[in-house]
Each structure stands twice: as C-alpha cells, then as structure tokens.
Amino acid sequence: MSESEWTFPSGFTARVAALGLRETGDDLSLVLADRPAACAAMFTRSLFAGPSVTLSKHRAAAGTARGIVTVAKNANVATGAEGARNAAEVADLAATAYGLPEGSLLICSTGVIGRQYPMPVFRDHFAAAAEHSRAATPLAVATAMMTTDTHPKLAQAYAGPARVLGIAKGVGMSEPNMATVLVYLFTDAEIAAPELDALFRPAVEDTLNSLSVDTDTSTSDTAIILASGAAGPVEHTALADAVGSVLLDLTRQLARDGEGATKLLTVTVTGARDKAQAKRAAKAVVNSPLVKTAVHGADPNWGRVAMAIGKLFDDTDIDPERVSIAFGDQQVYPIAADGQQDLARLTEIMRAEEVVISVDLGITDPAGEARSTVYGCDLTDQYVRINADYTT
Incomplete structure (x- = not known):
C-alpha cells in the first residue's frame, strides 16, 4: 500500500520530526488520541529495562493513555536517575506541546544503550513543536521508529465497524520475554x-512472544494497544481475532526482516505434553545457530533439528523413538528422504523464502492443543557484520 492508503483508525492522529538523533530522516514520532483511550501494554522483563519502559509501565497501569512518544536511535537505557527524569520530561513536554495533561503520554525509546537524551534538543523542539513537526501517516511513523530495520512494518484488520492498525519496528536483539521490540496497535x-488487556495478552503470547531472531531480549521491548472507542462497541471475539491477525502479520514481518536475514524460518511442534513444552522445543530449534545456518545454506541437515530437541534434558518424557521431523511436507526422520526425487524436493523446500520445520514429539495427539509455532530467520554473515559495527 502507498503512504496515502495507510490511515489511522478514528480518534488518532500523528506527528513526526527530525531532531538529528540519526544522520538523516525523522527520529521522533507521536501518535495522539483525541480522547482518553483504553490502554493495555506489556513490557520487557529485562533487569536492565530502560527508564522509558519503567515510566510507561507505571502510566499504562491506569488503563488509559492519550498517546505514545517514540524516540529512535537512543534507547535511554542504563542512564540512571538522570535518564528517568529525562524520560518523564520528554513525555510531558510532548503532552504540554499538544495540549494534553501531564502524565497522559507513554514513551518508548530504541537505539544505542548507555547514552543520555540530548535534552536541549528536545526542549527546543517542543517549545515550537507545531513548526518543527508535521502531520504523519502510519507509514511515516513506522519509518521514524526504525533503527536497523530495512523497511517499515504495518498491518491492519477489521472487527465489524472497527479497524485495528499495527505498527512495529525491530530486527535484532529480539527474543521477547513478554512482548517484543516496539509494537503498537490502535483501534477505534x-x-x-480490562477486557482489552484480557484479549491482548494471549494474542501476544501466540505471536510476538513466539518470535526469536537471535535469542536476545531487548532492554526496551514494549507492546501497546490503544482503543479510542470512536467506532462504538464491537463483538469481543471479532476484535480478538483482528488483534491476533495483526500481531501475527507483524510477527512474521519482524522475523523475515531479522538482521541480515534472507529467509523466514517457521517451526511448529505438535504432540507435546502441553503448550509450554511445545514452545520450549520449538524455540530450541529456531534458536539453534546450527539449524539457522543450515537453513541459510539450504542444507536439509535434519540431524541439527534432532540435536536441538535433544538439548531439552529436563523433558524426560521426550522419547527419540516417538519423535518425527519434517522439512516442509517431506518427512526426514525417522523415515529419511531417499532417492533423487526426495532429495530434489528437499532442495526446493530449503531454498524457499520461508522454510517450515515440523516436529511431532509423539507424547500426545498431534492434532491436539499441545502445540506451538514460533518464528525466526536464518543466520548470515551479514548479521555478524551489522552487529559488529553497530556503534562504530
């Protein structure tokens, strides 16, 4: 979709600005609600969670917010008491500039850890925000949020008369332990x-919490949903389906755009004791550097998948004799691919833009609910290069 085709649901507007935090382009964005919006949010469990996370977590607990401020290229993490004061000041400067009550905006930051905000820059900007910023589309906001992303990430779905719009950024330091990266949903x-929170959390668990690019949990991970109410009440099941659809779309986009990635890797585990075990096994596979490099090289080395499952030492009910492994629609264990036709099919599967690996643990019915699908990507030399040079 073109920039003009992406619009916010009723009740929301946005602004973007370039403060010089990055070399070129916008690095500050605000999405504002024209009324107090119902709010639900999830935040990183990192012990090094940044002041923006701490502040927003406190404010989101009230159940309403008037919008979100996002700062790119500066994580404001490990910045101590000064960083906490700065996060609150930036959020409240933005609120005052747009005629909103202090304490009504959430704030998120992404970028390099350990650097204080350049507060004179923020103060000068918000002193004349109308002159220094411009009205923005969702695409412009998604672009302003990016760090090492190669493209902006948006998705939307409908629930009766209401719409759910999602915006996300993040391609590295991404194995969430609550939510992931920065993900915002807006609905009218x-x-x-409380009902918004109740449908948001399980949707996050099945999507964003099922993402891993590199096994690392960010200090800034935040997922927020705001509901303006402008479209009136909708059936909760329909809204939950729309929220889940948007989050899944964004999760797949985030995985596909993992730093240096060339392929989306999807791993499904079935037949587990319970859903938690299924996710644990699926994450063991998607996080294995050996599996990820095999996927990158289009090498159908199913032994690496077996190795990853075998690392679950405490899951003593996993019996290798009951486990089966498939790449795409081709079983590779215990019945190994054989013959030129099977090998040609495996090569085709492994060269695809999305590689699907399936594992059945054989503990329960594979069609049952004790299953999990997780999303990741291949591991390339470009990932190493991006992160080796990130701050220099």
Whole structure:
C-alpha cells in the first residue's frame, strides 16, 4: 500500500520530526488520541529495562493513555536517575506541546544503550513543536521508529465497524520475554481496559512472544494497544481475532526482516505434553545457530533439528523413538528422504523464502492443543557484520 492508503483508525492522529538523533530522516514520532483511550501494554522483563519502559509501565497501569512518544536511535537505557527524569520530561513536554495533561503520554525509546537524551534538543523542539513537526501517516511513523530495520512494518484488520492498525519496528536483539521490540496497535473499537488487556495478552503470547531472531531480549521491548472507542462497541471475539491477525502479520514481518536475514524460518511442534513444552522445543530449534545456518545454506541437515530437541534434558518424557521431523511436507526422520526425487524436493523446500520445520514429539495427539509455532530467520554473515559495527 502507498503512504496515502495507510490511515489511522478514528480518534488518532500523528506527528513526526527530525531532531538529528540519526544522520538523516525523522527520529521522533507521536501518535495522539483525541480522547482518553483504553490502554493495555506489556513490557520487557529485562533487569536492565530502560527508564522509558519503567515510566510507561507505571502510566499504562491506569488503563488509559492519550498517546505514545517514540524516540529512535537512543534507547535511554542504563542512564540512571538522570535518564528517568529525562524520560518523564520528554513525555510531558510532548503532552504540554499538544495540549494534553501531564502524565497522559507513554514513551518508548530504541537505539544505542548507555547514552543520555540530548535534552536541549528536545526542549527546543517542543517549545515550537507545531513548526518543527508535521502531520504523519502510519507509514511515516513506522519509518521514524526504525533503527536497523530495512523497511517499515504495518498491518491492519477489521472487527465489524472497527479497524485495528499495527505498527512495529525491530530486527535484532529480539527474543521477547513478554512482548517484543516496539509494537503498537490502535483501534477505534469501544472496549474497557480490562477486557482489552484480557484479549491482548494471549494474542501476544501466540505471536510476538513466539518470535526469536537471535535469542536476545531487548532492554526496551514494549507492546501497546490503544482503543479510542470512536467506532462504538464491537463483538469481543471479532476484535480478538483482528488483534491476533495483526500481531501475527507483524510477527512474521519482524522475523523475515531479522538482521541480515534472507529467509523466514517457521517451526511448529505438535504432540507435546502441553503448550509450554511445545514452545520450549520449538524455540530450541529456531534458536539453534546450527539449524539457522543450515537453513541459510539450504542444507536439509535434519540431524541439527534432532540435536536441538535433544538439548531439552529436563523433558524426560521426550522419547527419540516417538519423535518425527519434517522439512516442509517431506518427512526426514525417522523415515529419511531417499532417492533423487526426495532429495530434489528437499532442495526446493530449503531454498524457499520461508522454510517450515515440523516436529511431532509423539507424547500426545498431534492434532491436539499441545502445540506451538514460533518464528525466526536464518543466520548470515551479514548479521555478524551489522552487529559488529553497530556503534562504530
């Protein structure tokens, strides 16, 4: 879709600006609600969570917010008491500039850890925000949020008369332990904050919490949903389906754009004892550097998948004699691919832009609910290069 085709649901507007935090382009964005919006949010569990996370977590607990401020190229993490004061000041400067109550905006930051905000720059900007910023589309906001992303990430779905729009950024330091990277959903559905929270959390668990690019949990991970209520009430099941659809779309985009990635890697585990075990096994596979490099090289080395499952030492009910492994629609264990036709099919599967690996643990019915699908990407030399040179 073109920039003009992406619009915010009713009740939301946005601004972007270039403060010089990055060499070129916008690095500050604000999405504002024209009324108090119902709010639900999830935040990183990192012990080094940044002041922006701490502040937003406190404010989101009230169940309403008037919008989100996002700062790119500066994570404001490991910045101590000064960083905490700066996060609050930036959020409240933005609120004052746009006629909103202090304490009503959430704030998120992404970028290099350990650097203080350049506060004179923020103060000068918000002193004349109308002159220094411009009205923005969702695409412009998604672009302003990017760090090492190669492209902006957006998705949308409908729930009756209401719409759910999602915006995300993030391609590295991404194995969430609550939510992931920075992900915002905006809807004009009317729904109370407790009900919004109740449908948001399980959707995050099945999507964003099922993503891993590199096994690393960011200090800034945040997922937020705001509901303006402008479209009126909608059926909660329909809204939950729309939220889940948007989050899954964004999760797949985030995985596909993993730093240096050339392929999306999807791993599904079935037949587990319970859903938690299924996810644990799927994450063991998607996080294995040996599996990820085999996927990159289009090498159908199923032994690496077996190795990854075998690392689950504490899951003593996993019996290798009951496990089966498939790449795409081709089983490779315990019945190994054989013959030129099977090998040609495997080569085709492994060269695809999305590689699907399936593992059945054989503990319960593979069609049952004790299953999990996780999303990741291949591991390339470009990932090493991007992260070796990130701050220099």
